[in-house]
Amino acid sequence: MSTQSQSKSDDLGELLIIDKHYNELDPEVESYGADGGNLKTITIERDKSITIGRSQSNSLIITHPSISVVHCLIWNIQFDEHSIPLVYIKDESLNGTFLNGHNIGKGATYLLNHNDIITIKFGVSLRFQSAYGFDESNYGRSVIQQNCIATDFEKWKVNDRILGNGTFGNVFVCQNKGLRNKLYAVKIIKNVVNEVSFEPKILLKLNHVIYDAIILKSKLYIFEDLIAGGDLFSYLSNGTVLKPLPEFESLVITFQILIALDYLHSNNVVHRDLKLDNILLATPEPFTKIILADFGIAKSTSSTKRRMFTAVGTPEYCAPEVGFEYTKVPAHLRTSLLGSQTIRKGYDSRCDIWSLGIIVHILLSGISPFYGDGTEVSIIKNAKRGDLSFSAAQWKKVSLRSQLFVKCLLSVDVRKRFTVKECFNHEWIRRHNCELDAIYKKILTR
Protein backbone atom coordinates (compact mmCIF):
# COMPACT_ATOMS: atom_id res chain seq x y z
CA MET A 1 0.00 0.00 0.00
CA SER A 2 1.22 3.44 -0.72
CA THR A 3 0.24 6.60 1.10
CA GLN A 4 -3.13 5.54 2.37
CA SER A 5 -2.20 4.68 5.92
CA GLN A 6 0.27 7.52 6.35
CA SER A 7 -1.94 9.57 8.63
CA LYS A 8 -3.95 7.70 11.21
CA SER A 9 -4.45 10.73 13.41
CA ASP A 10 -7.99 11.91 14.07
CA ASP A 11 -7.19 15.28 12.55
CA LEU A 12 -8.21 15.05 8.90
CA GLY A 13 -7.52 18.66 8.02
CA GLU A 14 -9.05 22.04 8.64
CA LEU A 15 -11.28 24.74 7.32
CA LEU A 16 -9.33 27.95 7.36
CA ILE A 17 -11.30 31.21 7.47
CA ILE A 18 -9.65 33.29 4.75
CA ASP A 19 -12.14 36.11 4.36
CA LYS A 20 -15.05 37.77 6.14
CA HIS A 21 -17.61 39.46 3.92
CA TYR A 22 -19.78 41.27 6.41
CA ASN A 23 -17.54 43.73 8.27
CA GLU A 24 -18.05 46.79 6.13
CA LEU A 25 -21.64 45.95 5.28
CA ASP A 26 -22.88 45.52 8.78
CA PRO A 27 -20.78 45.99 11.89
CA GLU A 28 -23.47 44.30 13.98
CA VAL A 29 -22.84 40.97 12.28
CA GLU A 30 -20.19 38.66 13.61
CA SER A 31 -19.01 35.10 13.40
CA TYR A 32 -17.69 32.99 16.24
CA GLY A 33 -17.15 29.41 17.36
CA ALA A 34 -19.42 27.25 19.50
CA ASP A 35 -17.53 28.40 22.61
CA GLY A 36 -18.08 32.07 21.66
CA GLY A 37 -14.42 32.58 20.73
CA ASN A 38 -13.02 34.26 17.62
CA LEU A 39 -12.64 31.29 15.30
CA LYS A 40 -9.87 31.25 12.68
CA THR A 41 -9.83 27.58 11.77
CA ILE A 42 -12.21 24.67 12.26
CA THR A 43 -10.49 21.32 12.74
CA ILE A 44 -11.99 18.43 10.83
CA GLU A 45 -12.01 15.46 13.18
CA ARG A 46 -12.61 11.86 12.18
CA ASP A 47 -16.32 10.89 12.33
CA LYS A 48 -17.36 14.33 13.59
CA SER A 49 -19.68 16.61 11.64
CA ILE A 50 -19.32 20.38 11.40
CA THR A 51 -22.21 22.77 10.89
CA ILE A 52 -22.16 26.42 9.92
CA GLY A 53 -25.23 28.58 10.46
CA ARG A 54 -27.08 31.23 12.43
CA SER A 55 -28.19 29.24 15.47
CA GLN A 56 -26.05 28.82 18.55
CA SER A 57 -25.81 25.04 18.13
CA ASN A 58 -23.48 25.33 15.09
CA SER A 59 -19.72 24.80 15.08
CA LEU A 60 -19.35 28.19 13.36
CA ILE A 61 -22.05 30.75 14.10
CA ILE A 62 -22.66 33.67 11.73
CA THR A 63 -25.28 36.13 12.92
CA HIS A 64 -26.29 37.71 9.59
CA PRO A 65 -30.06 37.37 8.89
CA SER A 66 -29.47 35.94 5.41
CA ILE A 67 -27.61 32.99 6.90
CA SER A 68 -29.85 29.94 7.46
CA VAL A 69 -30.27 28.40 10.91
CA VAL A 70 -28.08 25.55 9.66
CA HIS A 71 -26.51 26.80 6.43
CA CYS A 72 -24.28 23.87 5.54
CA LEU A 73 -23.10 20.57 6.95
CA ILE A 74 -19.63 19.08 6.52
CA TRP A 75 -18.78 15.49 7.45
CA ASN A 76 -16.24 12.79 6.72
CA ILE A 77 -16.49 9.11 5.86
CA GLN A 78 -13.70 6.59 5.91
CA PHE A 79 -14.55 3.18 4.50
CA ASP A 80 -11.70 1.31 6.21
CA GLU A 81 -8.27 1.98 7.67
CA HIS A 82 -6.64 1.74 4.22
CA SER A 83 -8.74 4.31 2.45
CA ILE A 84 -8.37 8.07 2.55
CA PRO A 85 -11.28 9.79 4.33
CA LEU A 86 -13.78 11.54 2.09
CA VAL A 87 -14.95 14.97 3.26
CA TYR A 88 -18.41 16.02 2.04
CA ILE A 89 -20.35 19.29 2.19
CA LYS A 90 -24.13 19.57 1.98
CA ASP A 91 -25.86 22.87 1.31
CA GLU A 92 -28.85 23.33 3.59
CA SER A 93 -29.34 27.04 2.92
CA LEU A 94 -31.89 29.21 1.18
CA ASN A 95 -29.36 31.81 0.02
CA GLY A 96 -26.67 29.49 -1.20
CA THR A 97 -23.38 27.93 -0.22
CA PHE A 98 -20.73 28.34 -2.93
CA LEU A 99 -17.94 25.92 -3.75
CA ASN A 100 -15.16 27.44 -5.86
CA GLY A 101 -17.67 30.06 -7.02
CA HIS A 102 -20.51 27.64 -7.95
CA ASN A 103 -23.72 27.57 -5.97
CA ILE A 104 -24.01 24.05 -4.52
CA GLY A 105 -27.81 24.30 -4.24
CA LYS A 106 -30.04 23.41 -1.33
CA GLY A 107 -29.96 19.69 -0.61
CA ALA A 108 -27.00 18.95 -2.89
CA THR A 109 -23.84 17.25 -1.65
CA TYR A 110 -20.27 17.67 -2.92
CA LEU A 111 -17.02 15.93 -2.21
CA LEU A 112 -14.35 18.39 -1.07
CA ASN A 113 -10.88 18.48 -2.62
CA HIS A 114 -7.76 19.93 -1.04
CA ASN A 115 -7.73 23.76 -1.33
CA ASP A 116 -11.42 24.05 -2.31
CA ILE A 117 -12.95 27.38 -1.28
CA ILE A 118 -16.34 27.41 0.44
CA THR A 119 -18.08 30.80 0.36
CA ILE A 120 -21.05 31.80 2.44
CA LYS A 121 -22.39 35.15 1.20
CA PHE A 122 -22.64 37.80 3.95
CA GLY A 123 -20.58 35.38 5.99
CA VAL A 124 -17.14 33.96 5.46
CA SER A 125 -14.94 32.18 2.93
CA LEU A 126 -13.14 29.05 4.09
CA ARG A 127 -10.35 27.05 2.49
CA PHE A 128 -10.46 23.27 2.95
CA GLN A 129 -7.00 21.99 3.75
CA SER A 130 -6.84 18.22 3.79
CA ALA A 131 -4.27 16.62 6.12
CA TYR A 132 -3.53 14.39 3.10
CA GLY A 133 -2.90 17.38 0.81
CA PHE A 134 -2.89 16.58 -2.89
CA ASP A 135 -1.79 12.99 -2.20
CA GLU A 136 -5.28 11.94 -1.32
CA SER A 137 -5.96 10.09 -4.55
CA ASN A 138 -2.70 8.09 -4.67
CA TYR A 139 -4.19 4.99 -3.09
CA GLY A 140 -7.09 5.02 -5.52
CA ARG A 141 -4.72 5.51 -8.42
CA SER A 142 -2.60 2.52 -7.40
CA VAL A 143 -5.72 0.32 -7.07
CA ILE A 144 -6.79 1.43 -10.56
CA GLN A 145 -3.37 0.59 -12.01
CA GLN A 146 -2.93 -2.72 -10.20
CA ASN A 147 -6.38 -3.95 -11.20
CA CYS A 148 -6.32 -2.55 -14.76
CA ILE A 149 -9.53 -0.62 -14.13
CA ALA A 150 -10.79 1.42 -17.09
CA THR A 151 -11.41 5.07 -16.19
CA ASP A 152 -12.65 6.61 -19.44
CA PHE A 153 -15.99 5.63 -20.93
CA GLU A 154 -18.12 7.36 -23.54
CA LYS A 155 -20.39 8.87 -20.89
CA TRP A 156 -18.41 8.35 -17.69
CA LYS A 157 -15.10 9.32 -16.13
CA VAL A 158 -13.97 7.23 -13.17
CA ASN A 159 -12.37 9.32 -10.45
CA ASP A 160 -9.49 7.93 -8.38
CA ARG A 161 -11.23 8.23 -5.02
CA ILE A 162 -12.35 5.02 -3.37
CA LEU A 163 -15.78 4.79 -1.76
CA GLY A 164 -15.46 1.21 -0.63
CA ASN A 165 -14.04 -2.23 -1.24
CA GLY A 166 -15.90 -5.50 -1.15
CA THR A 167 -15.47 -9.16 -1.89
CA PHE A 168 -16.38 -8.58 -5.51
CA GLY A 169 -14.28 -5.49 -6.26
CA ASN A 170 -14.03 -1.78 -5.60
CA VAL A 171 -16.39 1.17 -5.56
CA PHE A 172 -15.08 4.48 -6.93
CA VAL A 173 -16.40 8.01 -7.29
CA CYS A 174 -17.20 8.88 -10.92
CA GLN A 175 -18.67 11.63 -13.04
CA ASN A 176 -21.09 11.76 -15.91
CA LYS A 177 -19.32 13.70 -18.66
CA GLY A 178 -22.54 15.52 -19.54
CA LEU A 179 -23.31 16.62 -15.99
CA ARG A 180 -20.22 18.36 -14.69
CA ASN A 181 -21.09 18.92 -11.08
CA LYS A 182 -22.91 15.79 -9.99
CA LEU A 183 -20.93 12.87 -8.58
CA TYR A 184 -21.87 9.21 -8.98
CA ALA A 185 -20.52 5.89 -7.77
CA VAL A 186 -19.26 3.03 -9.90
CA LYS A 187 -19.09 -0.47 -8.51
CA ILE A 188 -16.50 -2.57 -10.33
CA ILE A 189 -16.96 -6.32 -10.14
CA LYS A 190 -13.99 -8.45 -11.13
CA ASN A 191 -13.96 -11.66 -13.15
CA VAL A 192 -17.43 -11.56 -14.68
CA VAL A 193 -18.33 -13.73 -17.62
CA ASN A 194 -19.48 -12.11 -20.80
CA GLU A 195 -23.06 -11.63 -19.78
CA VAL A 196 -24.55 -8.97 -17.53
CA SER A 197 -24.33 -10.48 -14.06
CA PHE A 198 -27.11 -10.99 -11.66
CA GLU A 199 -26.66 -7.86 -9.56
CA PRO A 200 -27.55 -5.24 -12.21
CA LYS A 201 -30.32 -7.49 -13.52
CA ILE A 202 -31.93 -7.43 -10.09
CA LEU A 203 -31.31 -3.71 -9.67
CA LEU A 204 -32.87 -2.99 -13.06
CA LYS A 205 -35.83 -5.16 -12.20
CA LEU A 206 -36.28 -3.11 -9.04
CA ASN A 207 -35.99 0.26 -10.76
CA HIS A 208 -33.07 0.90 -8.45
CA VAL A 209 -31.15 3.99 -9.50
CA ILE A 210 -28.49 2.51 -11.71
CA TYR A 211 -27.63 4.43 -14.84
CA ASP A 212 -25.45 2.02 -16.76
CA ALA A 213 -23.92 -1.45 -16.54
CA ILE A 214 -20.93 -2.01 -18.82
CA ILE A 215 -18.78 -5.11 -19.21
CA LEU A 216 -15.23 -4.49 -20.34
CA LYS A 217 -12.36 -6.99 -20.25
CA SER A 218 -14.16 -9.29 -17.77
CA LYS A 219 -15.02 -6.47 -15.37
CA LEU A 220 -18.52 -5.22 -14.78
CA TYR A 221 -18.94 -1.48 -14.13
CA ILE A 222 -22.24 -0.54 -12.46
CA PHE A 223 -22.87 3.21 -12.45
CA GLU A 224 -25.22 4.36 -9.70
CA ASP A 225 -26.03 7.17 -7.30
CA LEU A 226 -23.31 8.14 -4.85
CA ILE A 227 -24.59 7.66 -1.32
CA ALA A 228 -22.51 10.04 0.77
CA GLY A 229 -23.47 9.32 4.38
CA GLY A 230 -21.55 6.06 4.88
CA ASP A 231 -23.05 2.85 6.21
CA LEU A 232 -25.10 2.16 9.31
CA PHE A 233 -22.26 0.22 10.95
CA SER A 234 -19.99 3.31 10.83
CA TYR A 235 -22.87 5.52 11.97
CA LEU A 236 -23.30 3.38 15.11
CA SER A 237 -19.59 2.84 15.73
CA ASN A 238 -18.28 4.46 18.83
CA GLY A 239 -14.67 3.38 19.23
CA THR A 240 -14.75 -0.39 19.59
CA VAL A 241 -18.44 -0.64 20.47
CA LEU A 242 -21.73 0.12 18.73
CA LYS A 243 -23.84 2.83 20.30
CA PRO A 244 -27.59 2.32 20.55
CA LEU A 245 -29.79 4.94 18.92
CA PRO A 246 -32.78 6.66 20.52
CA GLU A 247 -35.89 4.52 20.08
CA PHE A 248 -37.67 6.84 17.64
CA GLU A 249 -34.61 7.16 15.40
CA SER A 250 -34.35 3.33 15.40
CA LEU A 251 -38.02 3.15 14.49
CA VAL A 252 -37.61 5.52 11.52
CA ILE A 253 -34.68 3.46 10.21
CA THR A 254 -36.60 0.20 10.70
CA PHE A 255 -39.62 1.66 8.90
CA GLN A 256 -37.49 2.62 5.90
CA ILE A 257 -35.84 -0.81 5.73
CA LEU A 258 -39.30 -2.39 5.88
CA ILE A 259 -40.49 -0.24 2.98
CA ALA A 260 -37.47 -1.39 0.96
CA LEU A 261 -38.03 -5.04 1.96
CA ASP A 262 -41.71 -4.80 1.11
CA TYR A 263 -40.73 -3.60 -2.34
CA LEU A 264 -38.12 -6.35 -2.77
CA HIS A 265 -40.34 -9.17 -1.55
CA SER A 266 -43.30 -8.03 -3.63
CA ASN A 267 -40.98 -8.15 -6.65
CA ASN A 268 -39.93 -11.67 -5.60
CA VAL A 269 -36.41 -10.62 -4.72
CA VAL A 270 -34.75 -11.80 -1.50
CA HIS A 271 -31.74 -9.73 -0.43
CA ARG A 272 -30.03 -12.49 1.64
CA ASP A 273 -27.28 -10.27 3.03
CA LEU A 274 -29.01 -7.58 5.06
CA LYS A 275 -26.60 -6.19 7.63
CA LEU A 276 -25.51 -2.84 9.07
CA ASP A 277 -22.70 -2.57 6.48
CA ASN A 278 -25.15 -2.89 3.58
CA ILE A 279 -27.47 -0.13 4.73
CA LEU A 280 -26.26 3.22 3.43
CA LEU A 281 -27.24 6.68 4.69
CA ALA A 282 -27.77 9.75 2.48
CA THR A 283 -26.13 11.86 5.20
CA PRO A 284 -24.81 10.84 8.64
CA GLU A 285 -27.68 12.55 10.47
CA PRO A 286 -30.77 11.35 12.30
CA PHE A 287 -33.85 10.90 10.08
CA THR A 288 -31.89 10.71 6.85
CA LYS A 289 -32.77 8.61 3.81
CA ILE A 290 -31.75 4.94 4.02
CA ILE A 291 -30.65 2.99 0.94
CA LEU A 292 -30.13 -0.79 0.75
CA ALA A 293 -26.89 -1.74 -0.96
CA ASP A 294 -25.08 -4.86 -2.14
CA PHE A 295 -27.42 -7.06 -4.14
CA GLY A 296 -24.45 -9.33 -4.94
CA ILE A 297 -26.11 -12.45 -3.48
CA ALA A 298 -29.74 -11.36 -3.81
CA LYS A 299 -32.00 -13.98 -5.34
CA SER A 300 -34.74 -13.33 -7.83
CA THR A 301 -37.32 -16.10 -7.65
CA SER A 302 -40.65 -16.82 -9.21
CA SER A 303 -42.19 -16.35 -5.78
CA THR A 304 -40.83 -15.32 -2.38
CA LYS A 305 -42.41 -18.51 -1.01
CA ARG A 306 -40.12 -20.52 -3.28
CA ARG A 307 -37.44 -22.19 -1.27
CA MET A 308 -33.73 -21.55 -1.63
CA PHE A 309 -31.00 -23.97 -0.63
CA THR A 310 -27.67 -22.23 -1.05
CA ALA A 311 -26.28 -21.15 2.30
CA VAL A 312 -25.09 -17.58 1.82
CA GLY A 313 -24.91 -14.40 3.87
CA THR A 314 -23.01 -13.28 6.94
CA PRO A 315 -23.17 -15.60 10.00
CA GLU A 316 -24.00 -12.84 12.49
CA TYR A 317 -27.13 -11.88 10.52
CA CYS A 318 -27.95 -15.24 9.01
CA ALA A 319 -31.24 -16.96 9.86
CA PRO A 320 -30.74 -20.42 11.41
CA GLU A 321 -32.71 -22.23 8.68
CA VAL A 322 -30.30 -20.91 6.00
CA GLY A 323 -27.85 -23.48 7.35
CA PHE A 324 -24.65 -21.49 7.21
CA GLU A 325 -22.79 -24.37 8.84
CA TYR A 326 -23.45 -26.52 5.79
CA THR A 327 -21.11 -24.37 3.74
CA LYS A 328 -18.29 -25.97 5.74
CA VAL A 329 -19.31 -29.52 4.87
CA PRO A 330 -18.34 -30.87 1.42
CA ALA A 331 -21.44 -31.52 -0.71
CA HIS A 332 -20.84 -35.30 -1.02
CA LEU A 333 -20.74 -35.68 2.80
CA ARG A 334 -23.71 -33.46 3.64
CA THR A 335 -26.46 -36.04 3.57
CA SER A 336 -24.58 -38.56 5.71
CA LEU A 337 -23.29 -36.01 8.21
CA LEU A 338 -26.21 -33.63 8.56
CA GLY A 339 -29.21 -35.62 7.52
CA SER A 340 -31.10 -35.03 4.30
CA GLN A 341 -34.26 -33.75 5.99
CA THR A 342 -32.71 -30.58 7.40
CA ILE A 343 -30.85 -29.71 4.23
CA ARG A 344 -33.79 -30.18 1.92
CA LYS A 345 -36.07 -27.85 3.89
CA GLY A 346 -34.29 -24.77 2.57
CA TYR A 347 -35.44 -21.25 3.39
CA ASP A 348 -37.51 -18.42 1.95
CA SER A 349 -37.77 -14.61 2.05
CA ARG A 350 -38.17 -14.66 5.81
CA CYS A 351 -34.40 -15.00 6.10
CA ASP A 352 -34.39 -11.21 5.44
CA ILE A 353 -36.77 -10.66 8.39
CA TRP A 354 -34.38 -12.50 10.71
CA SER A 355 -31.51 -10.25 9.55
CA LEU A 356 -33.72 -7.21 10.13
CA GLY A 357 -34.38 -8.55 13.66
CA ILE A 358 -30.63 -8.60 14.33
CA ILE A 359 -30.34 -5.04 12.97
CA VAL A 360 -33.22 -3.70 15.10
CA HIS A 361 -31.79 -5.45 18.19
CA ILE A 362 -28.46 -3.66 17.57
CA LEU A 363 -30.11 -0.29 16.83
CA LEU A 364 -32.00 -0.37 20.12
CA SER A 365 -29.33 -1.82 22.38
CA GLY A 366 -25.95 -1.68 20.62
CA ILE A 367 -25.79 -5.46 21.20
CA SER A 368 -25.69 -8.19 18.56
CA PRO A 369 -27.96 -10.82 20.15
CA PHE A 370 -26.20 -14.06 19.21
CA TYR A 371 -22.63 -12.85 18.92
CA GLY A 372 -21.30 -14.96 21.83
CA ASP A 373 -17.51 -15.15 21.67
CA GLY A 374 -17.57 -13.88 18.08
CA THR A 375 -16.62 -17.17 16.46
CA GLU A 376 -18.75 -18.49 13.62
CA VAL A 377 -19.46 -21.66 15.59
CA SER A 378 -20.79 -19.84 18.64
CA ILE A 379 -22.85 -17.36 16.58
CA ILE A 380 -24.53 -20.19 14.64
CA LYS A 381 -25.14 -22.22 17.82
CA ASN A 382 -26.65 -19.25 19.67
CA ALA A 383 -28.87 -18.28 16.73
CA LYS A 384 -30.20 -21.83 16.45
CA ARG A 385 -31.09 -21.75 20.13
CA GLY A 386 -32.62 -18.31 19.66
CA ASP A 387 -32.53 -17.29 23.33
CA LEU A 388 -33.06 -13.57 23.69
CA SER A 389 -32.32 -11.58 26.80
CA PHE A 390 -33.53 -8.06 27.38
CA SER A 391 -31.87 -7.67 30.77
CA ALA A 392 -29.05 -5.32 29.66
CA ALA A 393 -29.32 -1.75 30.97
CA GLN A 394 -29.93 -0.34 27.47
CA TRP A 395 -33.26 -2.19 27.22
CA LYS A 396 -34.59 -0.26 30.21
CA LYS A 397 -34.54 2.86 28.05
CA VAL A 398 -36.83 1.53 25.32
CA SER A 399 -40.45 0.40 25.22
CA LEU A 400 -41.65 -3.13 25.84
CA ARG A 401 -43.33 -2.94 22.42
CA SER A 402 -39.95 -2.60 20.71
CA GLN A 403 -38.69 -5.70 22.54
CA LEU A 404 -41.77 -7.67 21.50
CA PHE A 405 -41.22 -6.55 17.92
CA VAL A 406 -37.64 -7.85 17.97
CA LYS A 407 -38.89 -11.18 19.38
CA CYS A 408 -41.35 -11.59 16.50
CA LEU A 409 -38.56 -11.09 13.97
CA LEU A 410 -36.06 -13.34 15.71
CA SER A 411 -38.31 -16.37 15.97
CA VAL A 412 -36.31 -19.51 15.20
CA ASP A 413 -39.56 -21.15 14.12
CA VAL A 414 -39.98 -19.70 10.63
CA ARG A 415 -43.73 -20.25 10.69
CA LYS A 416 -44.03 -17.90 13.65
CA ARG A 417 -41.62 -15.32 12.24
CA PHE A 418 -43.27 -12.18 10.89
CA THR A 419 -43.64 -11.36 7.23
CA VAL A 420 -43.04 -7.76 6.12
CA LYS A 421 -46.79 -7.06 6.21
CA GLU A 422 -47.04 -8.39 9.77
CA CYS A 423 -44.14 -6.14 10.78
CA PHE A 424 -46.04 -3.09 9.53
CA ASN A 425 -49.04 -4.20 11.57
CA HIS A 426 -47.15 -4.62 14.83
CA GLU A 427 -48.00 -2.16 17.61
CA TRP A 428 -44.49 -0.70 17.67
CA ILE A 429 -44.87 0.51 14.08
CA ARG A 430 -48.63 0.90 13.80
CA ARG A 431 -49.11 3.31 16.67
CA HIS A 432 -46.64 5.72 15.00
CA ASN A 433 -47.90 5.20 11.45
CA CYS A 434 -48.98 8.80 10.80
CA GLU A 435 -45.71 10.28 12.10
CA LEU A 436 -43.67 7.70 10.19
CA ASP A 437 -45.52 8.36 6.93
CA ALA A 438 -45.03 12.12 7.34
CA ILE A 439 -41.31 11.76 8.11
CA TYR A 440 -40.82 9.38 5.21
CA LYS A 441 -42.48 11.79 2.75
CA LYS A 442 -40.26 14.60 4.01
CA ILE A 443 -37.14 12.43 3.69
CA LEU A 444 -37.98 11.62 0.06
CA THR A 445 -38.30 15.28 -0.89
CA ARG A 446 -34.98 16.35 0.65
Ligand SMILES: Nc1ncnc2c1ncn2[C@@H]1O[C@H](COP(=O)(O)OP(=O)(O)OP(=O)(O)O)[C@@H](O)[C@H]1O
Ligand atom coordinates in the same frame (compact mmCIF):
# COMPACT_ATOMS: atom_id res chain seq x y z
N1 LIG B 1 -23.53 3.82 -4.36
C1 LIG B 1 -22.61 3.93 -3.40
N2 LIG B 1 -22.29 5.13 -2.88
C2 LIG B 1 -21.35 5.24 -1.89
N3 LIG B 1 -20.69 4.19 -1.36
C3 LIG B 1 -20.96 2.98 -1.85
C4 LIG B 1 -21.93 2.77 -2.89
N4 LIG B 1 -21.99 1.44 -3.15
C5 LIG B 1 -21.11 0.87 -2.33
N5 LIG B 1 -20.48 1.77 -1.56
C6 LIG B 1 -19.45 1.50 -0.53
O1 LIG B 1 -18.66 0.42 -0.95
C7 LIG B 1 -18.75 -0.66 -0.02
C8 LIG B 1 -18.67 -1.98 -0.77
O2 LIG B 1 -19.77 -2.07 -1.66
P1 LIG B 1 -20.67 -3.36 -1.77
O3 LIG B 1 -21.13 -3.74 -0.40
O4 LIG B 1 -21.72 -3.15 -2.80
O5 LIG B 1 -19.55 -4.36 -2.31
P2 LIG B 1 -19.45 -5.91 -2.12
O6 LIG B 1 -18.22 -6.36 -2.83
O7 LIG B 1 -20.70 -6.53 -2.61
O8 LIG B 1 -19.29 -6.01 -0.55
P3 LIG B 1 -19.31 -7.28 0.42
O9 LIG B 1 -17.90 -7.75 0.49
O10 LIG B 1 -19.79 -6.69 1.72
O11 LIG B 1 -20.25 -8.27 -0.15
C9 LIG B 1 -20.06 -0.42 0.72
O12 LIG B 1 -20.05 -0.97 2.01
C10 LIG B 1 -20.13 1.10 0.76
O13 LIG B 1 -19.38 1.60 1.86
